[in-house]
Structures are given as structure tokens and as C-alpha cells.
Amino acid sequence: MTVAAVRLHPAGLLEAGVVAALQQACFPDDPWDEASVATLIVPPAGFAAIALDDRDRPLGFVMARVAAEDAEILAIGVLPQARRTGIGRLLVEAAVGGSQDLGATAxxxxxAEDNPAASSLYKASGFFSVGRRPGYYKRPDGRVAALVLRRNLDGA
Ligand SMILES: CC(C)(COP(=O)(O)OP(=O)(O)OC[C@H]1O[C@@H](n2cnc3c(N)ncnc32)[C@H](O)[C@@H]1OP(=O)(O)O)[C@@H](O)C(=O)NCCC(=O)NCCS
Known part of the structure; x- marks a missing residue:
């Protein structure tokens, strides 16, 4: 499967169950149920997109919210078997486009500091660090800091 065969599809409240299933597969230690996902992507502030393969099977998702000029990626994930094919990058760009459409400039x-795959994806996608939250994420053997990253959007 190549990324050329992947298409992005906006995910609304009707697709909240699909988004939740993807979130659970990508974050087994912190699963969100359909109701929680639906709450987070209520328009107009919230939105989501899913990546589908050429048979419309979901491979990845992104959820984001916009508050005034600031947008935030709430979660992003790609199924383990589909990683490292460019889908994560596509989903980041979906969040960028959706945030700009809603008027965000950042x-x-x-x-998490112990997530090199995601950190590399964000760095490659133009994000830079603007803060650090010590002990933000719980791990079985303790806690780990979160880095807060920012990407300036067109017009900023
Ligand atoms: C992070 C995640 C979304 C990346 O998705 P992906 O589809 O594999 O990413 P892409 O294939 O688009 O990778 C784009 C770039 O990111 C970087 N990258 C992605 N995965 C990487 C890895 N495992 N190691 C090093 N760099 C990586 C590379 O620079 C890559 O470009 P390249 O393949 O040309 O070198 C995926 O690993 C995932 O779902 N992880 C579990 C959930 C998660 O941690 N989400 C983020 C929480 S903040």
C-alpha cells in the first residue's frame, strides 16, 4: 500500500465510532469511547479527518479543535501496519488545512518526550517547541514530560 492510494475523508459525528476505534487501536493504554470523541469534534470548533485505503478501510485519524486564532491537534494516529508510509504527514496537513479554514493562525x-516517532513527524512538518510540561503523561513506571509544539499557519 502506498500513500498515493490513501485518501482523506472529513469525519463528522456520524463517523465518531470509526474515529474512536482508530484512537483505541493507536492508543491502547488511553482509549477514548465514541461519546468522548463525539464531544471533542462537535462543529464548528472541532473537526476530524480519517485516512482511508483504496477499499475505504480506515488507516488513521486526526482530531483538532480551534479556539479563536489558536488551533490544537487533540490526537493523531495511524494503525501500526500502515505506519511509515506518509499517512501521518497527510493527517497533519489535514489538521493544518482544517484549522486555517476555521481562521486559526497557529x-x-x-x-510526550518518550515518543520519537511523533516528535520526528512534527519536526518534519514544521513544528517547533514552545514549552515543556514536566510529568504530564502517566507511564507504568512513572511520568514523562510533554513538549508543547507550535506551527505557524499561513498568514500568521
Ligand atoms: C506518530 C505517527 C502518527 C506517525 O505516523 P506515520 O504515518 O508513521 O508517519 P509518516 O509515515 O507520515 O512519517 C512522516 C515522517 O515522520 C518521521 N517519522 C515517523 N515515524 C517515525 C519513526 N518511527 N521513527 C523516526 N521518524 C519517524 C519521519 O521523518 C517520517 O518521514 P520519512 O518516513 O520520510 O523519514 C504514528 O507513529 C502513530 O500513530 N503512533 C502512535 C500514536 C502516537 O504516538 N500519536 C502521536 C501522539 S502525540
Missing amino acids: LFLEV
């Missing part, structure tokens, strides 16, 4: 997110 896009923020939090990433």
Missing part, C-alpha cells in the same frame, strides 16, 4: 499540540 496550530499547537503536545507530544
Whole structure:
């Protein structure tokens, strides 16, 4: 499967169950149910997109919210078997486009310091660090800091 065969689809409240299933597969230690996902993507502030393969099977998702000029990626994930094919990058760009459409001039997110794959994706996608929250994420053997990253959007 190549990324050329992948298409992005906006995910509204009707797709909240699909988004939740993807979130659970990507974050098994912190699963969100359909109702929680639906609450987060209520328009107009919230939105989501899913990546589908050429048979319309979901491979990844992104959820974001906009408050005035600031947008935030709430969660992003790609199924393990579909990683490292460019889908994560596509989903970041979906969040960028959706945030700009809603008037945001900056896009923020939090990433755990022990998540090199996500950190590399964000760095490659133009994000830079603007803060650090010590002990933000719980781990079985303790806590780990979150880095707060920012990407300036067009017009900023
Ligand atoms: C982070 C995640 C979304 C990346 O998705 P992906 O589809 O594999 O990412 P892409 O294939 O688009 O990768 C784009 C770039 O990110 C970087 N990258 C992605 N995964 C990487 C890894 N495992 N190691 C190093 N760099 C990586 C690379 O620079 C890559 O470009 P390249 O393949 O040309 O070198 C995916 O690993 C995932 O779902 N992880 C579990 C959930 C998660 O941690 N989400 C983020 C929480 S903040």
C-alpha cells in the first residue's frame, strides 16, 4: 500500500465510532469511547479527518479543535501496519488545512518526550517547541514530560 492510494475523508459525528476505534487501536493504554470523541469534534470548533485505503478501510485519524486564532491537534494516529508510509504527514496537513479554514493562525499540540516517532513527524512538518510540561503523561513506571509544539499557519 502506498500513500498515493490513501485518501482523506472529513469525519463528522456520524463517523465518531470509526474515529474512536482508530484512537483505541493507536492508543491502547488511553482509549477514548465514541461519546468522548463525539464531544471533542462537535462543529464548528472541532473537526476530524480519517485516512482511508483504496477499499475505504480506515488507516488513521486526526482530531483538532480551534479556539479563536489558536488551533490544537487533540490526537493523531495511524494503525501500526500502515505506519511509515506518509499517512501521518497527510493527517497533519489535514489538521493544518482544517484549522486555517476555521481562521486559526497557529496550530499547537503536545507530544510526550518518550515518543520519537511523533516528535520526528512534527519536526518534519514544521513544528517547533514552545514549552515543556514536566510529568504530564502517566507511564507504568512513572511520568514523562510533554513538549508543547507550535506551527505557524499561513498568514500568521
Ligand atoms: C506518530 C505517527 C502518527 C506517525 O505516523 P506515520 O504515518 O508513521 O508517519 P509518516 O509515515 O507520515 O512519517 C512522516 C515522517 O515522520 C518521521 N517519522 C515517523 N515515524 C517515525 C519513526 N518511527 N521513527 C523516526 N521518524 C519517524 C519521519 O521523518 C517520517 O518521514 P520519512 O518516513 O520520510 O523519514 C504514528 O507513529 C502513530 O500513530 N503512533 C502512535 C500514536 C502516537 O504516538 N500519536 C502521536 C501522539 S502525540
